[in-house]
Amino acid sequence: xxxxxxxxxxxxxxxxxxxxxxxxxxxxxxxxxxxxxxxxxxxxxxxxxxxxxxxxxxxxxxxxxxxxxxxxxxxxxxxxxxxxxxxxxxxxxxxxxxxxxxxxxxxxxxxxxxxxxxxxxxxxxxxxxxxxxxxxxxxxxxxxxxxxxxxxxxxxxxxxxxxxxxxxxxxxxxxxxxxxxxxxxxxxxxxxxxxxxxxxxxxxxxxxxxxxxxxxxxxxxxxxxxxxxxxxxxxxxxxxxxxxxxxxxxxxxxxxxxxxxxxxxxxxxxxxxxxxxxxxxxxxxxxxxxxxxxxxxxxxxxxxxxxxxxxxxxxxxxxxxxxxxxxxxxxxxxxxxxxxxxxxxxxxxxxxxxxxxxxxxxxxxxxxxxxxxxxxxxxxxxxxxxxxxxxxxxxxxxx
Amino acid sequence: xxxxxxxxxxxxxxxxxxxxxxxxxxxxxxxxxxxxxxxxxxxxxxxxxxxxxxxxxxxxxxxxxxxxxxxxxxxxxxxxxxxxxxxxxxxxxxxxxxxxxxxxxxxxxxxxxxxxxxxxxxxxxxxxxxxxxxxxxxxxxxxxxxxxxxxxxxxxxxxxxxxxxxxxxxxxxxxxxxxxxxxxxxxxxxxxxxxxxxxxxxxxxxxxxxxxxxxxxxxxxxxxxxxxxxxxxxxxxxxxxxxxxxxxxxxxxxxxxxxxxxxxxxxxxxxxxxxxxxxxxxxxxxxxxxxxxxxxxxxxxxxxxxxxxxxxxxxxxxxxxxxxxxxxxxxxxxxxxxxxxxxxxxxxxxxxxxxxxxxxxxxxxxxxxxxxxxxxxxxxxxxxxxxxxxxxxxxxxxx
Numbered sequence: 001x002x003x004x005x006x007x008x009x010x011x012x013x014x015x016x017x018x019x020x021x022x023x024x025x026x027x028x029x030x031x032x033x034x035x036x037x038x039x040x041x042x043x044x045x046x047x048x049x050x051x052x053x054x055x056x057x058x059x060x061x062x063x064x065x066x067x068x069x070x071x072x073x074x075x076x077x078x079x080x081x082x083x084x085x086x087x088x089x090x091x092x093x094x095x096x097x098x099x100x101x102x103x104x105x106x107x108x109x110x111x112x113x114x115x116x117x118x119x120x121x122x123x124x125x126x127x128x129x130x131x132x133x134x135x136x137x138x139x140x141x142x143x144x145x146x147x148x149x150x151x152x153x154x155x156x157x158x159x160x161x162x163x164x165x166x167x168x169x170x171x172x173x174x175x176x177x178x179x180x181x182x183x184x185x186x187x188x189x190x191x192x193x194x195x196x197x198x199x200x201x202x203x204x205x206x207x208x209x210x211x212x213x214x215x216x217x218x219x220x221x222x223x224x225x226x227x228x229x230x231x232x233x234x235x236x237x238x239x240x241x242x243x244x245x246x247x248x249x250x251x252x253x254x255x256x257x258x259x260x261x262x263x264x265x266x267x268x269x270x271x272x273x274x275x276x277x278x279x280x281x282x283x284x285x286x287x288x289x290x291x292x293x294x295x296x297x298x299x300x301x302x303x304x305x306x307x308x309x310x311x312x313x314x315x316x317x318x319x320x321x322x323x324x325x326x327x328x329x330x331x332x333x334x335x336x337x338x339x340x341x342x343x344x345x346x347x348x349x350x351x352x353x354x355x356x357x358x359x360x361x362x363x364x365x366x367x368x369x370x371x372x373x374x375x376x377x378x379x380x381x382x383x384x385x386x387x388x389x390x391x392x393x394x395x396x397x398x399x
Numbered sequence: 400x401x402x403x404x405x406x407x408x409x410x411x412x413x414x415x416x417x418x419x420x421x422x423x424x425x426x427x428x429x430x431x432x433x434x435x436x437x438x439x440x441x442x443x444x445x446x447x448x449x450x451x452x453x454x455x456x457x458x459x460x461x462x463x464x465x466x467x468x469x470x471x472x473x474x475x476x477x478x479x480x481x482x483x484x485x486x487x488x489x490x491x492x493x494x495x496x497x498x499x500x501x502x503x504x505x506x507x508x509x510x511x512x513x514x515x516x517x518x519x520x521x522x523x524x525x526x527x528x529x530x531x532x533x534x535x536x537x538x539x540x541x542x543x544x545x546x547x548x549x550x551x552x553x554x555x556x557x558x559x560x561x562x563x564x565x566x567x568x569x570x571x572x573x574x575x576x577x578x579x580x581x582x583x584x585x586x587x588x589x590x591x592x593x594x595x596x597x598x599x600x601x602x603x604x605x606x607x608x609x610x611x612x613x614x615x616x617x618x619x620x621x622x623x624x625x626x627x628x629x630x631x632x633x634x635x636x637x638x639x640x641x642x643x644x645x646x647x648x649x650x651x652x653x654x655x656x657x658x659x660x661x662x663x664x665x666x667x668x669x670x671x672x673x674x675x676x677x678x679x680x681x682x683x684x685x686x687x688x689x690x691x692x693x694x695x696x697x698x699x700x701x702x703x704x705x706x707x708x709x710x711x712x713x714x715x716x717x718x719x720x721x722x723x724x725x726x727x728x729x730x731x732x733x734x735x736x737x738x739x740x741x742x743x744x745x746x747x748x749x750x751x752x753x754x755x756x757x758x759x760x761x762x763x764x765x766x767x768x769x770x771x772x773x774x775x776x777x778x779x780x781x782x783x784x785x786x787x788x789x790x791x792x793x794x795x796x797x798x
Contacts, residue, residue, distance in 0.1 A: 001596060001625055002563075003656050004531070007506045013662035016464060037461070044459045052670065053452050060443045060640040062436070065415060095494050095642075098664040106530055107406045111510055127663035131505055132403070133532060164401075197400060226400050241459040241669030243494075257402050263412035264526030265497040269668045270640030271451065 014356030033382030051278035067093020097232035150183035176316020304383030413755030432781030450677035466492020496631035549582035575715020703782030
């Protein structure tokens with residue numbers, strides 16, 4: 001039986017497809033430090049389960065397709081703290097940030113349309129854009145240049161008649177790069193000049209370190225009709241399993257288009273929306289504590305990584321990922337080796353090989369992504385295992 | 400800003416887009432009987448919330464992309480009662496039956512590919528197939544002919560080089576039609592002969608009345624590699640707000656393709672999967688009681704409808720919908736009138752106009768779909784309102 005061309009051209013998740021090796025290793029009694037996935041060990045605010053447990057209706061019924069009004073209002077209130085005036089009609093609740101991206105690309109891309117995105121990029125952008133019939137045109141960045149991409153001379157030559165959007169993850173996944181307000185303005189001006197959508201994935205908004213101030217693309221009034229903010233409770237509240245995200249845009253045509261798709265899948269899970277709305281009411285001190293915790297984890301991880309001879313790595317400014325280049329030919333081979341052939345006192349480490357984060361063939365083979373969302377001592381030990389493992393890997397004659 | 404052609408060609412849900420009128424009517428104090436949406440008032444099994452409340456981990460984490468193993472196993476166990484041997488690897492958990500359909504069509508359809516489906520059909524098939532770049536080719540059926548569609552002479556002329564699948568909802572939504580085993584065999588043979596996928600949406604499996612025995616397409620071993628079963632807890636357990644469905648197929652290539660898309664959206668909601676797994680453990684007497692209840696609701700609704708002069712309607716054999724033809728030019732106009740201009744003792748009724756359930760332009764304008772999933776006395780009163788409303792509508796000179 002034949003499958004569609006688009007699904008054949010999709011890749012398996014480089015973050016999840018190695019799970020088969022780690023599950024096997026864990027079955028054999030190895031402890032695996034999971035640096036591969038952005039699954040924080042920070043506690044989910046108890047407000048979530050308290051609200052869920054309070055559900056006392058006899059029937060677990062459908063919700064509105066655009067999301068529960070309570071949650072929409074909670075999100076508007078949250079954005080108002082960033083000086084943004086958002087109304088419930090501008091907020092479409094989605095099954096995580098993932099569905100938000102998928103719905104937006106389905107709404108704006110025709111077959112063969114192009115989306116500009118800085119590479120390395122969060123790998124599922126490839127999945128969503130391909131499924132919508134579109135194509136990624138990468139703005140290639142390098143660790144050595146600090147992953148800078150908001151440069152007019154770099155971007156303009158990539159724009160052609162098929163270009164429909166610039167897609168931005170800020171703070172960046174996997175680079176942790178944070179755009180300055182000036183850099184955001186560069187992208188805003190290009191979008192205006194070239195009539196492009198600006199898809200701003202800001203799910204890591206709170207995670208900006210070293211005193212950096214986070215600006216949202218929603219604060220640029222001059223492009224309000226072309227800015228689409230992608231958001232999610234997954235990372236913000238360490239509630240990845242709730243699968244609640246949203247699309248925020250003042251472009252009413254896009255809201256209408258998204259609504260058509262949203263009505264197709266009927267609604268988001270009722271209980272999770274109740275829980276999510278409650279979480280948005282947490283005290284702001286929650287974010288301060290979480291940010292401080294991640295900042296420390298970043299420092300510990302970065303310091304450990306820098307002990308590895310030959311590593312190339314930038315200290316990230318935000319989110320909870322580090323990209324690093326290792327002195328190996330293939331981080332994928334190294335990863336499989338770590339999971340199947342290596343342990344130190346019964347322990348090993350897992351990361352995401354970075355080739356899948358690039359659209360340009362051949363790039364990223366010697367790079368990896370580390371999610372520093374485990375507690376500091378685990379990050380330290382995992383990074384040490386990376387160093388020890390690499391020494392052993394080399395000693396055994398691997399390249 | 401430009402939107403994609405595919406989203407422009409999608410329709411707004413004819414089930415949900417009139418909500419604006421009913422919300423307004425309810426705001427003005429009218430009681431509206433909601434016959435428009437398949438939202439049962441049957442109690443959700445308490446096993447759901449009990450299991451959810453038992454969740455006591457600190458972190459609400461991601462689940463596996465294909466679904467939690469507990470839920471996969473519970474579903475395999477459920478299918479074993481129908482004599483079907485399904486393994487967890489054959490079961491992909493999805494965000495409701497809706498996502499299941501969307502993933503399957505994305506996996507099998509190229510731009511311009513065709514899917515055969517009996518019309519009238521559940522309107523969101525249009526949404527999912529269009530979003531995947533495909534096109535519906537309708538097998539037109541009529542109330543006067545009992546909505547029969549599994550007829551070789553009717554189907555073969557519709558099959559061309561672009562045809563990729565036959566999509567079946569059995570028991571049918573919106574017709575309530577149930578295929579006999581012989582009719583299923585006709586479709587199975589066509590699929591084999593013409594090398595087509597068989598997408599069998601069997602979410603109403605338990606709701607077969609008058610002693611009818613339900614057969615699943617999963618019981619035809621000779622097409623195991625081309626059968627894809629779409630399933631959901633929404634109707635079975637009156638748990639529409641849980642958004643848990645699944646794809647069941649023994650075609651491993653398709654499982655692999657679906658997994659790529661599933662990894663893109665990461666996972667289904669963790670709590671809802673816990674609740675769903677618990678519901679699959681309910682006592683079989685639950686289904687008997689629910690079936691008896693729906694059968695009674697169908698009888699009451701049908702009897703009331705038959706009192707309307709000029710109505711054309713078949714007594715449905717399954718699911719919980721009735722299609723009916725009314726002596727009006729446009730059921731859509733009549734519906735808007737019922738919601739905005741009519742009441743009887745402060746009450747009115749809402750249904751789904753049926754034009755959106757047809758792919759052939761012009762068909763279904765004088766038809767409506769009623770979901771008989773409210774308690775019998777509400778169904779009786781709502782159907783009476785339909786009769787009284789129609790009399791008044793005509794008296795005022797409407798056609």
